[in-house]
Amino acid sequence: MLHKRAIEFRFLAEPTHVNFGGKVHGGMVMKWIDQAAYACAARWSGLYCVTVSVGTIRFRRPILVGHLVELEAKVVHTGNSSMHIFIQVRSGDTQAQELPETNHCIITFVALDEAGKTAAVPSWQAETDEDRFLEQYAIQMKTFSQQVEQQMLDFYQLEQKEP
Template structure:
C-alpha cells in the first residue's frame, strides 16, 4: 500500500514575509496546496487537481527563521476524490518545539492521461484519530455542499427578479 502522508520541513525565509515580519497568509496557502498535492498524487499515483480548500484558520504567525513543518495525510476518499488534512506547525529551529499555526482540509480529484476523473485507492481509517479526521472531512464536505447550494439558489433568485 502506498504511503498516506507526506511531510515538508523548511525555514521561513525573508522572501516569505510581509512588512510586519510575518509569513504572508497567501504563502502559507501555497504551502498547504503544495503539500496536499504531493500527498494526493502519491496516494493516487496520478495527476490531481484541487477541488476545494476549507477551514483555513490562522492561529499563530510564522516568523522569519522559524522551522516550518507541514504534514499532509489522506483522511477520506471517494471514488475519484481524496480529502487531505494538512497541519502546519512552526517554531524556533534551535529548540525544536513546534506549535500548530493552522490546519485545513483540501479536496483533490485524480485525473487520467486524457484529463478525465480517475478512480483512487480506497483509504480506511484505523486509529481513533483517523476516524475523527475522516468524520471531520465528511462534515466539512457536507457543510460546503450546503452553503454552495444556498449561494446558487440566491443567485438564481436574483436572476429571476431582474
C-alpha cells in the same frame, strides 16, 4: 510513522516569505499547504490531481523568518475520484523540541487520467481513533461546504430571475 498516505515538508521561513508586517504572508502559507496536499494526493493516487476546495483555514499563530516550518499532509477520506487531505502546519524556533500548530485545514483533490477525466483512486480506511475523528471532520466539512454552495446557487438563480 508516515507512510504512503502522508507526506511531510520541512524548511526554514525565509525573508522573501514575509509580508509588510514582518510575518510570513498568509498567501505563502496557503501555497505551501496546496503544494504539500498535492504531493500527498498525487502520491496516494499515482495520478495528476487538481484542487477542488479548501476548507476552514484559520491562522492561529504567525510564522516568523528563521522559524522551522513543518507541514504534514495526510489522506483522511476518499471518494471515487476524490481525496480529502488534512494538512497541519507547525512552526517555531529551530532549537525547540516541539513545534506548535500555526494552522490546519482540509483540501479536497480529484485525480485525473491522461485525458483529463476524473479517475478512480485507491480507497482509504480509518484504522485509529485519530483517523476516524479526522475522517468525520472531513465528511462534515464536505457536507457543510455542499450545503453552503447550494445556498449560493439558489440565491443567485433567484437573483437572476427577477427583473
